Amino acid sequence: MRISNEETGMMNNQSAKALKRSEFAKKYGAIMVFAILLMVNIIVTPNFISSITIYNLIIHSTTVVCIAMGMTFVIAVAGIDISVGATMSLCATVTAIMAENEYPIVLCVFIGLLLGGGVGAFIGVMTVKYTIQPMVLTLAMMIILRSAARMVSNAKTVQIVDPNFLGISGTSFGEIPIQLIYILVFTISFFVLAEHTVFGKSVEAIGNNITAAKLSGIFSDRIVVFVYLLLGALSALAGIMAVSRMQNCNPSSVGSGIELEAIAAVVIGGTSMSGGKPRVMGTLVGCFIMSIITMMVNMNGIDTAWSMLLEAAIIIIAVYIQSGKGTSVKKVKYQKAYDKIAGGLIDEK
Amino acid sequence: MKNKRIRTFISANATLIAVVAILIIASITVNDFFSINNFVNLFKQTSMVGIIAIGGTFVIITAGIDLSVGALFGFASVMVGIISMYFENDFLMIIMPIIVCAGFGAFTGFCVTKLRIEPFIVTLAMMSAIRGIGLLITNGGESLMVSSDSFKIIATGSIGIIPIPAIIMIAAFIVATIVSKYTIFGRNCYAIGGNNDAAIAAGIPVNTVKFFTYVISGACTGLAGVIVAARTFSGNILLGDGYEMDVIAAIVLGGTLLQGGRGNMLNSMWGALIITIIGNIINLKQVSYLWEGCITGGLLLAILVVQSRMNKKQYVLAQS
Numbered sequence: 001m002r003i004s005n006e007e008t009g010m011m012n013n014q015s016a017k018a019l020k021r022s023e024f025a026k027k028y029g030a031i032m033v034f035a036i037l038l039m040v041n042i043i044v045t046p047n048f049i050s051s052i053t054i055y056n057l058i059i060h061s062t063t064v065v066c067i068a069m070g071m072t073f074v075i076a077v078a079g080i081d082i083s084v085g086a087t088m089s090l091c092a093t094v095t096a097i098m099a100e101n102e103y104p105i106v107l108c109v110f111i112g113l114l115l116g117g118g119v120g121a122f123i124g125v126m127t128v129k130y131t132i133q134p135m136v137l138t139l140a141m142m143i144i145l146r147s148a149a150r151m152v153s154n155a156k157t158v159q160i161v162d163p164n165f166l167g168i169s170g171t172s173f174g175e176i177p178i179q180l181i182y183i184l185v186f187t188i189s190f191f192v193l194a195e196h197t198v199f200g201k202s203v204e205a206i207g208n209n210i211t212a213a214k215l216s217g218i219f220s221d222r223i224v225v226f227v228y229l230l231l232g233a234l235s236a237l238a239g240i241m242a243v244s245r246m247q248n249c250n251p252s253s254v255g256s257g258i259e260l261e262a263i264a265a266v267v268i269g270g271t272s273m274s275g276g277k278p279r280v281m282g283t284l285v286g287c288f289i290m291s292i293i294t295m296m297v298n299m300n301g302i303d304t305a306w307s308m309l310l311e312a313a314i315i316i317i318a319v320y321i322q323s324g325k326g327t328s329v330k331k332v333k334y335q336k337a338y339d340k341i342a343g344g345l346i347d348e349k
Numbered sequence: 350m351k352n353k354r355i356r357t358f359i360s361a362n363a364t365l366i367a368v369v370a371i372l373i374i375a376s377i378t379v380n381d382f383f384s385i386n387n388f389v390n391l392f393k394q395t396s397m398v399g400i401i402a403i404g405g406t407f408v409i410i411t412a413g414i415d416l417s418v419g420a421l422f423g424f425a426s427v428m429v430g431i432i433s434m435y436f437e438n439d440f441l442m443i444i445m446p447i448i449v450c451a452g453f454g455a456f457t458g459f460c461v462t463k464l465r466i467e468p469f470i471v472t473l474a475m476m477s478a479i480r481g482i483g484l485l486i487t488n489g490g491e492s493l494m495v496s497s498d499s500f501k502i503i504a505t506g507s508i509g510i511i512p513i514p515a516i517i518m519i520a521a522f523i524v525a526t527i528v529s530k531y532t533i534f535g536r537n538c539y540a541i542g543g544n545n546d547a548a549i550a551a552g553i554p555v556n557t558v559k560f561f562t563y564v565i566s567g568a569c570t571g572l573a574g575v576i577v578a579a580r581t582f583s584g585n586i587l588l589g590d591g592y593e594m595d596v597i598a599a600i601v602l603g604g605t606l607l608q609g610g611r612g613n614m615l616n617s618m619w620g621a622l623i624i625t626i627i628g629n630i631i632n633l634k635q636v637s638y639l640w641e642g643c644i645t646g647g648l649l650l651a652i653l654v655v656q657s658r659m660n661k662k663q664y665v666l667a668q669s
Contacts, residue, residue, distance in 0.1 A: 267467060273469055315477075
């Protein structure tokens with residue numbers, strides 16, 4: 001069976017076309033879904049077009065954006081971390097208790113971030129050194145950290161009264177909430193980190209093929225540990241911002257369920273769960289999609305049961321639009337072209 | 350030579366050894382642990398996680414994951430409640446939830462194979478969707494009573510001293526072990542998990558096999574839901590909250606790789622037993638609920654570390 005140059009060319013051409021389309025879907029799929037949701041909301045939801053809506057959208061998505069940014073890198077190195085909600089809770093509780101005992105706020109936040117980073121680094125070292133699968137490892141960590149958070153505060157809700165602490169997410173400059181600045185800073189810095197630094201490229205290389213990355217001289221262990229450390233610190237920051245907005249800290253409820261929301265946002269944004277390129281911009285749009293679903297449900301007064309169904313449907317559709325035209329189409333096209341040629345060869349015989 | 354054989358045995362049966370070790374330690378240190386009553390209880394509790402873990406193991410061997418089992422578990426119990434309300438027929442009460450749950454599994458399988466969405470995301474969405482449907486049916490999470498006495502035998506009855514749910518579980522595990530080891534379907538599962546592209550090239554009907562693993566997972570969850578409904582005499586959508594994590598932990602403790610391609614059916618049962626024993630010890634010791642999570646998680650972590658040391662060589666081989 002020999003395939004002529006022309007036929008190989010045809011196959012390459014077709015697969016290149018499909019590849020381009022898949023790249024397009026990966027880059028703009030999330031934005032398309034967001035635009036559709038926006039339009040649907042403008043038509044359906046009353047009072048949707050107002051500055052309050054935008055204000056709420058931004059405030060609502062800050063914590064998820066914060067965690068999802070770190071999660072993007074973790075998922076890009078083919079890892080996963082489902083303990084982020086518990087890390088959030090533990091660090092926020094520690095910070096809140098320290099603030100209650102009137103330590104200076106900068107120290108409290110610093111200790112909180114340090115703790116989060118420590119937890120993240122521990123998870124990273126365990127995955128690298130003991131090669132425990134991150135999903136179960138972080139599952140165990142989730143149980144431990146949530147319980148530790150309850151122990152620290154004796155399962156009581158900690159009130160936050162320190163005005164400086166409340167200022168972390170309570171400040172606004174005129175009409176603009178401080179959360180907008182957080183989101184801009186996160187997005188820009190992580191976009192630069194992912195696209196224009198050696199670190200970002202190393203993450204992509206590790207996600208694509210860890211053996212090849214190791215062989216080409218990337219210190220994969222260090223980078224993986226650092227990625228988890230980053231996520232841990234970001235979860236701590238998200239926890240501090242969340243309790244500062246809620247003005248109290250309940251260790252059982254802070255950050256519950258946020259891990260799944262963040263992972264969904266990352267995947268909707270186009271980062272593959274089997275590792276690969278971290279797509280920070282996509283993640284940002286993914287977070288907005290998750291927030292807009294919640295707001296749509298709240299503003300229309302949709303029943304919880306229906307809202308769960310709606311959320312499920314939107315997630316599946318969003319991920320399908322973003323990934324369904326991806327590699328699968330490439331393979332199918334390739335297969336079709338191959339079948340054509342193979343069929344032709346059989347006919348010749 | 351003999352040394353090597355022992356080592357192979359240990360790394361293949363690490364979970365069983367862990368179970369035995371935990372049993373011995375618990376029997377010595379915890380009062381009331383070593384009694385027939387307690388053991389019967391243990392097996393009753395294990396049966397549900399164990400039966401779900403069968404389907405879960407098939408899914409994970411093909412490199413998928415099923416997070417929707419927790420919600421589906423509760424939904425199956427709700428189905429039992431609804432059928433008992435309208436029909437009062439034991440056979441229907443057993444068979445219908447299994448069929449409906451298999452249907453949900455089929456939908457998951459469709460999304461994974463035809464729409465090519467990551468299983469993690471599909472099942473995450475399914476978890477939310479199934480819980481939503483369950484809440485709709487039960488008007489926001491009301492418990493449905495199951496009153497049929499003959500139906501309750503599934504969970505409360507026993508043959509000799511062996512409780513019926515344990516018998517169901519062991520029978521299911523024997524069937525699943527045979528299927529996974531000696532049938533084309535089972536071998537295909539391993540092949541797909543080991544290398545998806547190679548499996549396609551070898552002409553294995555990858556999509557069909559993956560589809561059926563999700564159907565099996567749904568059906569097993571349905572069966573477990575029937576048992577829990579018979580055990581608690583009620584159906585409630587919130588019964589299975591967080592169950593998926595128990596199941597995944599059990600499967601992974603059994604040495605199955607989440608990357609797929611490696612795993613042993615029977616070890617999943619031992620994994621489920623470990624999870625139940627840890628819960629049982631915490632109950633018997635009357636640990637403060639503040640400490641409960643730390644101990645469960647800490648033990649899980651310790652077992653994972655030990656297991657990874659035992660499996661390291663095989664793991665590295667499987668990864669590269």
